[in-house]
Amino acid sequence: MTTPTIHSSELFASLKVLVVDDSLEMRRLLTALLSVMGIGEIICASDGAAGLRLFSERAPDLIITDGAMQPMDGYEMTRAIRAMHNPGDPPGQGGDVPVLMLSGHMGADIVTRARDEGVTDYIVKPVTPALLYERLLEAVSKPVHVVETPTWRGPSPTRRLVAREAEAPLNIKPQ
Amino acid sequence: MSEPSSKSGIDARFVRLPSIAERKLGRDYTAPIRLDPRILDQMQQTISELGSKYAETLAAQIALLAPLIERACTGIAEARAQLYSIVHDVRGLAGTFGHPIVGSFAKSLCGYMESCSNLDPTIMRFHIEAMRDALEDPHPDAGLARETLRSLDLLIDATSVEKSRTERSTG
Numbered sequence: 627m628t629t630p631t632i633h634s635s636e637l638f639a640s641l642k643v644l645v646v647d648d649s650l651e652m653r654r655l656l657t658a659l660l661s662v663m664g665i666g667e668i669i670c671a672s673d674g675a676a677g678l679r680l681f682s683e684r685a686p687d688l689i690i691t692d693g694a695m696q697p698m699d700g701y702e703m704t705r706a707i708r709a710m711h712n713p714g715d716p717p718g719q720g721g722d723v724p725v726l727m728l729s730g731h732m733g734a735d736i737v738t739r740a741r742d743e744g745v746t747d748y749i750v751k752p753v754t755p756a757l758l759y760e761r762l763l764e765a766v767s768k769p770v771h772v773v774e775t776p777t778w779r780g781p782s783p784t785r786r787l788v789a790r791e792a793e794a795p796l797n798i799k800p801q
Numbered sequence: 802m803s804e805p806s807s808k809s810g811i812d813a814r815f816v817r818l819p820s821i822a823e824r825k826l827g828r829d830y831t832a833p834i835r836l837d838p839r840i841l842d843q844m845q846q847t848i849s850e851l852g853s854k855y856a857e858t859l860a861a862q863i864a865l866l867a868p869l870i871e872r873a874c875t876g877i878a879e880a881r882a883q884l885y886s887i888v889h890d891v892r893g894l895a896g897t898f899g900h901p902i903v904g905s906f907a908k909s910l911c912g913y914m915e916s917c918s919n920l921d922p923t924i925m926r927f928h929i930e931a932m933r934d935a936l937e938d939p940h941p942d943a944g945l946a947r948e949t950l951r952s953l954d955l956l957i958d959a960t961s962v963e964k965s966r967t968e969r970s971t972g
Binding site: 634640722724752754759760767770774792 | 812813814815816817818819820821822823824825826830832833836837840841843844845847848851855858889890892893894895896897901904908911
């Protein structure tokens with residue numbers, strides 16, 4: 627059995643998570659799973675522009691976003707959030723908020739783009755409970771390392787970003 | 802907490818901040834070593850509960866695809882965008898709700914649509930039929946699905962080569 631999770635329960639209850647996805651089904655799924663995890667507040671947006679607005683208004687602790695959306699996608703939204711930081715802002719502002727991207731794409735060029743725009747963690751759909759739980763816990767438990775320039779603050783754009791994928795048996799790729 | 806970067810010549814500094822957990826709960830917070838199996842069970846249970854409703858949605862989504870093929874393949878952007886949007890949705894969700902084979906066919910179709918400007922109706926139809934068959938089969942065969950995916954890949958390659966040849970000969 628695992629260690630007692632009193633700390634993670636308390637932690638999750640204190641979190642405000644913004645979910646940005648154009649799929650109603652995906653928003654429903656993520657909202658349900660985050661609720662089960664005990665996340666204190668869940669707010670949803672159906673595209674990057676609405677996500678950006680909610681980010682400014684509600685100051686979430688963490689963002690879970692889709693990549694491809696219209697009219698503003700998750701990459702553009704992330705870039706805008708990373709550009710919001712003003713030198714001297716207290717910790718936890720735009721540049722410091724973890725952005726977990728959930729995407730159906732796992733090509734190296736797409737993952738590199740996500741990294742360059744300031745995505746913290748890249749999760750390949752389909753998502754599983756264990757993968758979502760693990761990545762969210764990691765995002766809020768680990769110290770935050772960011773690079774700050776006069777116009778941008780966020781995860782280092784030179785780091786290696788790995789596309790996280792659920793383990794088999796969901797994968798049935800051609801061998 | 803931070804150090805300036807002198808290597809790149811860009812005015813940049815590296816900053817290390819306490820974790821969100823430490824900021825919320827103080828420095829005594831220790832992350833659990835493993836995921837809580839009770840929460841994982843509840844999450845899986847939630848997916849099962851949502852799954853029956855999702856199966857209806859998925860069937861309805863797949864039923865919408867076939868009537869869009871012809872218009873999407875004749876260059877009507879709206880039909881193509883609508884078809885792609887549905888398949889993209891299926892790719893992202895079907896696997897989570899226990900339909901990984903449907904999700905794999907959707908992934909293959911998305912990849913094809915992303916890489917091809919002139920869609921081939923046969924390739925489109927075969928993908929959509931494979932998705933529908935996998936959904937209707939209560940025990941879809943993963944081995945057969947792999948073979949079908951491989952065949953679809955070969956068909957896409959062959960069609961692409963044929964189109965290039967035709968374009969060269971007419972151009």
